């Protein structure tokens with residue numbers, strides 16, 4: 001029974017809703033517990049090795065999993081599949097210049113293609129690459145280019161319970177200390193990510209990037225931005241930072257980028273396409289190196305591994321991705337799931353970030369040591385319970401130290417429920433939340449996993465486990 005007081009609250013409330021309606025649906029497969037157990041055993045308890053046909057609700061990544069709009073699909077029909085100088089490339093170039101504000105554009109097949117180019121073009125062997133927490137593919141390309149990644153994010157980022165509004169911020173004192181120790185010439189560039197994926201999709205503030213710019217200017221250090229979820233980051237600035245409440249996301253995005261010297265992009269995230277990426281630069285010297293390397297690794301400098309139709313869909317996706325209504329619904333849905341789990345006292349990274357809910361696996365399974373892979377265990381248990389596919393972001397993802405060969409034990413041992421853009425409904429989020437609750441209620445039964453196969457690079461994608 002609803003009493004008068006809660007009824008009044010309900011009447012007074014104002015919900016967000018998606019600024020679109022659905023005109024085509026894709027049926028998904030409902031699985032049985034026996035099917036899921038067999039599928040999990042066959043895939044070595046690694047959710048990356050599951051067949052998508054065996055998955056009910058797929059929250060593995062938000063990468064390339066977005067639903068495109070009717071406008072984007074119409075754009076696909078306008079693909080100019082010329083080898084050189086495709087008109088779609090010029091549309092894409094113009095969209096990046098307009099919304100991100102950079103001068104020179106190099107297209108790539110996806111984000112890591114761009115990471116390879118910038119790492120090779122801008123890192124000399126033995127140089128340091130300070131960044132606001134690592135990302136798997138980013139750090140690997142920096143290391144393959146001879147760089148030494150150094151974490152300069154604020155301490156709060158490593159604490160799943162800190163309610164700092166901008167947990168992605170750079171700790172400028174950590175950067176000053178590094179400059180004092182190794183000298184500015186030994187720093188290749190600052191690797192700045194907005195939002196910070198591995199910290200839980202946490203944003204960087206405008207004040208922080210402005211101060212970072214000033215410090216780097218004193219020392220002649222360049223700043224390159226991982227712009228993969230920078231539109232989402234801009235939403236948090238609008239919401240939380242003084243002076244930005246009335247500014248549109250598009251304007252905030254452009255201002256933020258203006259404090260950096262270039263950016264790489266996994267367009268499979270913010271930009272609402274299924275494949276694609278780009279590198280954007282303001283300095284001609286790095287642009288020239290990158291444009292030279294792109295023909296070695298990706299394709300000609302006017303397609304970079306993409307079809308003309310992909311570039312057209314991306315140009316349209318960029319425009320859609322910076323609309324305030326889109327972003328409000330996008331992050332609103334992530335928060336809806338986060339609020340349910342928070343109400344049920346399930347340990348998650350707070351505050352809820354832009355693209356995912358990160359379950360705090362070390363508190364979820366307080367009885368498991370990190371060497372039993374609690375994050376991986378939780379992803380496996382969720383799949384067994386309901387067919388919801390999540391992924392690990394803990395010791396498995398962190399890999400091994402290239403010098404010592406030991407596991408890198410990150411302070412955050414997480415399991416990520418990543419929400420694709422414009423794909424699932426609130427009812428799907430309810431099903432996910434209820435499955436997490438069911439697994440939580442039985443958490444003491446879990447014994448953890450043992451790794452039985454481990455590839456050399458980015459092991460989390462292909463390694464295999466067995467239950468302890």
Ligand SMILES: *Cc1c(COP(=O)(O)O)cnc(C)c1O
Nearest residue numbers: 110111112135137197228266268
């Ligand atoms: C996905 C991602 C990348 C790599 O991009 P791909 O398109 O997967 O190659 C780089 N940085 C961040 C923050 C990402 O989330």
